[in-house]
Amino acid sequence: MKQEIKSERLVSIDVLRGFDMFFLVGAGDILRRLIGTFDSGFAGSVMYQLEHADWIGFTAWDIIMPLFLFTSGLSMPLSFEKQRSKGLTTLQLHKKVLKRFFILFFLGWIVQGNLLDLDLGVFHVYCNTLHAIAAGYLITALIVLNTKKLSNQMLWGGGLLVLYWILLMFVPVPGYGSGVLTREGNLAMYIDNLLLGGFRDGTQYTWMLSSLGFGATVFSGYCAGYVMGKYTDPKRKLKMLMLIGLSLVVAGLLLHLQMPIIKKIWSPSMVLFSSGICFLLLAFFYWITDMLKINSWWTKAFRYLGLNAIAAYLLYTVMGLDLVSGLLLRGIEQFSEALFPFFISLGQFIILFLIIRFMYKHKIFLKV
Numbered sequence: 001m002k003q004e005i006k007s008e009r010l011v012s013i014d015v016l017r018g019f020d021m022f023f024l025v026g027a028g029d030i031l032r033r034l035i036g037t038f039d040s041g042f043a044g045s046v047m048y049q050l051e052h053a054d055w056i057g058f059t060a061w062d063i064i065m066p067l068f069l070f071t072s073g074l075s076m077p078l079s080f081e082k083q084r085s086k087g088l089t090t091l092q093l094h095k096k097v098l099k100r101f102f103i104l105f106f107l108g109w110i111v112q113g114n115l116l117d118l119d120l121g122v123f124h125v126y127c128n129t130l131h132a133i134a135a136g137y138l139i140t141a142l143i144v145l146n147t148k149k150l151s152n153q154m155l156w157g158g159g160l161l162v163l164y165w166i167l168l169m170f171v172p173v174p175g176y177g178s179g180v181l182t183r184e185g186n187l188a189m190y191i192d193n194l195l196l197g198g199f200r201d202g203t204q205y206t207w208m209l210s211s212l213g214f215g216a217t218v219f220s221g222y223c224a225g226y227v228m229g230k231y232t233d234p235k236r237k238l239k240m241l242m243l244i245g246l247s248l249v250v251a252g253l254l255l256h257l258q259m260p261i262i263k264k265i266w267s268p269s270m271v272l273f274s275s276g277i278c279f280l281l282l283a284f285f286y287w288i289t290d291m292l293k294i295n296s297w298w299t300k301a302f303r304y305l306g307l308n309a310i311a312a313y314l315l316y317t318v319m320g321l322d323l324v325s326g327l328l329l330r331g332i333e334q335f336s337e338a339l340f341p342f343f344i345s346l347g348q349f350i351i352l353f354l355i356i357r358f359m360y361k362h363k364i365f366l367k368v
Contacts, residue, residue, distance in 0.1 A: 012286040013074050013228075015299055018306030019285065020067040025305075025316040026349035028061065033342040055183060055204070056260040058273060065129050065263075066217055066274035067281065068309075069136050073221025074282070076137075076144065077229050090145055097141040103368050104134035107310070111317045112201070126192075127201035130313075132214045135207075139215030140222050150226070157219035161268045164212040165259065168267070181260060181267070188265045206265045213266035220248070220275035224282055234291050238283055245279030248272050301353070304360045311359060311366040315352050322348045 032050050035043045049060040083093060108130035109115035114122045143156045168187050172178040176185035183189070188206035195208050224241065231237040252261065252273025261270045288294050305312050315321060325347030333340045359365070 010075065010078065011303065012282065012289045013071060013225075014306035015289050015302045016067075016074075016282055016285045016306065017071045017309050018302030018304065019281070020064055020071065021305040021309050021312050022302060023061075024064050025312055025352055026345075028064075029345040030342065030349060033345050034339070037338050037342070053263060055264065056262055058261050058263065058270065062263045063274060063277055065132065066271075067278050068129055069133055069214060069217040070221035070224070070275060070278035070282075072133050072137050073140055073218035073223075074225045074228075076140065076222045077225040080144065081229075093141075093145055097138060097145070100368055101134045101138045104130045104137070107314065107368070108134065111314065123199060124201040125196055125199040126207040127203075127205075131207065132211075133218070135211040136214035136216075136218030139211065140218040143215075143219065144222060153219075154223075157216060157223070160212045160216040160219065161271060164209070164216070165268045167209065167212075168259070168265075181262060181265070183264075186265055204264045210266040213268065213271050216268075216271045217266075217275060220271070220278065224279055228286075234286075238287055238291065241279050241283035241286065245276045245283060248276030248279060250276075252276060304353070304356050308356050308359055308365055310368055312352060312356055314366075315355060316348075321351050324348075325351060 028050055032047065035046050035050075051059060052062055053059050080093065083096070088096075106115075108128035109123075111130060112128035113124045113131075117123070139160070140157070143153055147153045147156060168181065169179045171187050173180060173185055173187050173190045176182075176190075178187075180186060183204050186206070188209040189204075191209045192200055192206050224244075227240050227244070228237065231240060249272075252269050252271070252275075255269035255272060259267055259269050261267060261273055263270050263274075289299060322344055325344045329340075329343050329347050332343060336343055
């Protein structure tokens with residue numbers, strides 16, 4: 001599949017990824033701790049959107065992880081095209097994909113797998129967004145690198161969801177039967193308990209069988225990247241992104257009538273619905289950055305975060321910037337009372353953003 005993609009089109013991708021990272025490492029905690037101090041129906045509604053859905057359903061906070069997977073696939077057409085233009089063979093590309101897979105998995109162990117505790121009793125093998133990205137990226141890359149025609153790639157990508165749907169609906173779980181999508185009775189949880197055992201993270205999230213869904217989500221991002229490269233007319237490109245996005249949202253809602261949208265098991269209906277939202281968000285940021293050419297302070301801020309998303313994620317989860325913020329701001333606790341946690345989160349994000357901005361200004365980028 002031959003395509004030409006101009007590098008400037010990646011601006012919208014970087015801004016989209018930065019938008020996602022901003023809500024994970026900044027806006028989420030800041031808004032929770034600010035709005036949580038109010039007692040009103042409106043505050044409760046906003047707080048609901050800043051938490052994951054308990055089981056069935058989808059909130060604004062639930063889009064963060066799918067969007068990360070989506071953007072990891074979004075840059076794949078350009079990345080593979082560039083590497084092939086440099087003379088890399090398919091075998092060499094496979095090696096690079098495997099290297100990226102293992103690095104992401106290792107970082108996932110550091111972030112949420114408790115690797116740094118050096119204690120097998122608390123070690124989690126497969127439990128993190130980085131693990132999901134690694135698995136989804138590997139599956140999508142294997143499809144793309146080993147299937148030349150786009151039509152065949154689409155069959156493989158769609159086949160991931162069909163296969164996952166069949167397994168969830170028709171493979172019986174001992175003691176529960178088939179087609180059960182409760183927290184304990186679904187096949188994905190049974191497979192995790194069977195294969196991961198004591199190395200599970202103890203949550204209701206599933207990973208092993210859900211990797212089929214992770215792959216489908218990353219593949220949807222790959223398809224969006226293909227659309228970005230195929231169409232040269234900006235208006236048609238925007239139209240295609242919006243049309244595909246709306247179609248996927250509708251498809252997800254229709255499938256929801258038969259198989260509920262459940263993010264914790266990455267159900268096929270959730271994949272369709274969330275991928276549609278990702279397409280629409282990409283369309284919005286493409287319109288803002290590449291069509292209207294808006295280069296304001298907030299698009300620049302998103303781009304800083306998007307270009308160093310892995311670094312921002314590691315700083316937020318591992319480096320204890322909240323402790324640094326608490327130490328620096330401890331003097332205002334006596335004046336702020338219930339708002340002090342809000343100031344800690346605000347300070348944490350400011351410190352993180354200043355580091356990321358420093359890295360950008362000095363052309364320091366953590367690439368995996």
